[in-house]
Amino acid sequence: MNLVQKLPMGLSLACIVMMSGCSKENALTPEYKMGSLNEHSDSRKADVVIALPQFPSTIGVTGLDIYPKGWTRALYLGTPPVAEFPTGVSNRTHAFGNFGVAYQWVKPLPEIPSAPDANSFITITTKSSEFDATKRADVTAEIKYLEVGQQYSIDFYVSSTSVGGRKAGYARKVIAQIGYPSTPKDIDLVGKKAEWVKESIVFTALAGKTTFYFSAASEHDHFAYAHIFVDKNSIKKVL
Incomplete structure (x- = not known):
């Protein structure tokens, strides 16, 4: 059964x-x-969105008081007007992309080693040999999407040119600084007229974002132009 x-x-x-x-x-x-x-x-x-660290590129449309996305003119107490101390985006032959004779570099800049096809970068001006904020125009950029405690390195190129004239000269040095207060990096440009100088800075992120400052000092208080070039791959983690 x-x-x-x-x-x-x-x-x-x-x-x-x-x-x-x-x-x-x-x-x-x-x-x-x-x-x-x-x-x-x-x-x-x-x-799951993983944002890569971002140091904005300086490649952009040329022009006076025009800046690539992520960059701006620095504003300090006593900041001089744009007309007196211009900033903006230039190319390798002329200041701010103005093809007039008065804006032509005495010595054209060579190709940028890391980006030979690039023909734009940010230009600042100064006539102070001692970094007087009332006698220069600086620029800043925001570095974003950082991991707190992580070390990063940034690469960039700097240079100086002149448009000629009795009171025109070259920048004797430029300063790059990350965050404030912090120790700035002095970059010597004496004897390096119209040459691209590659520089790197290593820093540890204290927050999710920080600010990059760029300024210049001239020789003998003559009016000078200084430039900075950053491409889209300029920031990397230090492993």
Whole structure:
């Protein structure tokens, strides 16, 4: 006598109905909603956003008082007007992309080693040999998407040129600084007229973002132009 025969009539009938309605495949294979699984998987991917550190490039449209995205003219107490101390984006032959004779560099700048096809960079001006804030125009940029405690290195090129004239000269040095207060990096440009000088700074992130400052000092208080070039791959983690 089998199990079904030993059970009362009502339970026997119920068991037979249940067994006949369930195949082995149905009993062992759960029913998944594949669409729902994929949606959850996609949403998990969308939630994980890893932002790379960003030091904005200086490549952009040339012009006076025009800046690439992420850059701006620095504003200090006693900041001189743009007309007296211009800043903006220049090219390798002319200040601020103005093709007039008065804006032509005495000695054109060479190609930028890391970006030979690039022909724009940020220009600042100064006539102070001692970094007097009332006698110069600086620029700043925001470095974003940093991990606190992580070390980073940034690479950039600097240079100085002249448009000539009795009171025109070259920058004797430029200063690059990350955050404030902090120790600035002095970059000597004496004897390096119209040459690109590569520099690097290593720093530890104290917050998710920080500010980069760029300024210049001239020789003998003569009016001078200084430049900075940054490409889109200029910032990297120090592993």
